Amino acid sequence: AQTVTQSQPEMSVQEAETVTLSCTYDTSENNYYLFWYKQPPSRQMILVIRQEAYKQQNATENRFSVNFQKAAKSFSLKISDSQLGDTAMYFCAFRHSGNTPLVFGKGTRLSVIA
Amino acid sequence: DVKVTQSSRYLVKRTGEKVFLECVQDMDHENMFWYRQDPGLGLRLIYFSYDVKMKEKGDIPEGYSVSREKKERFSLILESASTNQTSMYLCASSNPRGGGTEAFFGQGTRLTVV
Numbered sequence: 247a248q249t250v251t252q253s254q255p256e257m258s259v260q261e262a263e264t265v266t267l268s269c270t271y272d273t274s275e276n277n278y279y280l281f282w283y284k285q286p287p288s289r290q291m292i293l294v295i296r297q298e299a300y301k302q303q304n305a306t307e308n309r310f311s312v313n314f315q316k317a318a319k320s321f322s323l324k325i326s327d328s329q330l331g332d333t334a335m336y337f338c339a340f341r342h343s344g345n346t347p348l349v350f351g352k353g354t355r356l357s358v359i360a
Numbered sequence: 361d362v363k364v365t366q367s368s369r370y371l372v373k374r375t376g377e378k379v380f381l382e383c384v385q386d387m388d389h390e391n392m393f394w395y396r397q398d399p400g401l402g403l404r405l406i407y408f409s410y411d412v413k414m415k416e417k418g419d420i421p422e423g424y425s426v427s428r429e430k431k432e433r434f435s436l437i438l439e440s441a442s443t444n445q446t447s448m449y450l451c452a453s454s455n456p457r458g459g460g461t462e463a464f465f466g467q468g469t470r471l472t473v474v
Contacts, residue, residue, distance in 0.1 A: 255379065255400070281462065291450065291465035344457045345410055345417065347393055348463055352402035 248273050249341050258360035259328045260359055266313075267323045267354050269338030279341045280314065281320045281348065286334040294336070297321065328358045366394070366466035373473050379438040380413045381469050383451030390456050392434035396420065397448040406449075409434055410456065451452065456473050 248300045249272045261267035271280070282294040296360040299316050304312050309329075311320045325332055367382035378472045382418040385392065391410055395403040395418075405418030414427050423445060435451075438445055448470050452463040 252402075256441065291452075291468075293462045296462060338398070345453045346404075347391075347405050347408050348452075349405075350395075350403040352400060 248340055248342070248349045249254055250338050250349055250351035251339055252336075252354050254357045255284045255352070256357070258357040259325075261328055261330060263328055264324060265328055265356065267319045267325075267336050267338075267356065269322045269323070269351055271319050271321065271338075271340045273340065273342070274320070275342055277342070280312075281339040281341070282310070282312070282321075282323045282352075283337045283339060284332075284334045285337065287329075291337075294347075295323065330358050330360060332356065333358045337349075364451055364453055364464050366449075368467050368469050369467060370413045371469055371471045373438075373441050373471065375442060375473055377438075377441045377473075379441045379471070380437040380471075381438075381449055381451075381471070382436075383436070383466055384432055385434075385453040385454075385464070385466075386432065387453060387455070387464065388431070389432070389453040391454045391463075392428065393452045393454075394418075394426065394434070395439065395450045395452065397450055397468070403450065435454045437455065443473050446473045447471060463469040 251270045269329045278299045280297045284294045285291045295307045309326045311324050337353045339348040364385045394406040395409040409428045425437045451466040454463040455461045
């Protein structure tokens with residue numbers, strides 16, 4: 247079975263600083279997709295960024311970027327210029343290609359401090 | 361704007377009651393999912409459905425059942441609610457064409473069983 251591990255239950259960062267959230271996963275497949283979701287206190291889960299395993303280039307979305315290391319099965323999220331609105335739970339998720347559900351990690355609670 | 365709507369944001373039920381959690385999506389997605397979210401455990405898959413009248417067990421189906429009579433609606437049923445089913449329940453939907461498509465989430469239902 248696939249597993250996703252987030253080793254940092256809680257993190258904090260000063261406003262305007264950079265923070266990196268860690269995620270590792272386990273799979274024997276070669277083709278899959280990775281996601282980072284954000285869940286703010288309002289509870290609405292929203293997609294932050296996604297990465298296709300067959301793409302070597304790391305995905306970037308504005309202040310959010312990933313460091314995808316396929317051989318190490320690592321998928322970390324970097325948030326640059328942290329803002330108060332980035333305070334949320336962050337979940338790393340994995341999905342095989344095709345018709346399969348997302349598998350989630352246990353989450354990292356990020357607090358951005360003014 | 362894409363939307364997944366859960367019928368209740370907060371729900372309080374008594375032990376032994378039959379509980380229905382409703383989820384409706386307006387994106388014509390084939391795939392729908394029910395997750396349970398608990399602190400420190402992340403999101404765990406209860407059931408999912410790839411088509412009308414079709415269902416598959418997830419990781420923690422015990423004590424739950426589901427119904428999908430129409431494509432847009434996916435119901436989670438607690439046959440006889442117990443206090444250990446007190447939790448946050450999240451519904452999601454996705455397009456099955458391509459594993460990289462994101463899942464869209466509802467706002468969650470916080471269920472308390474007393």
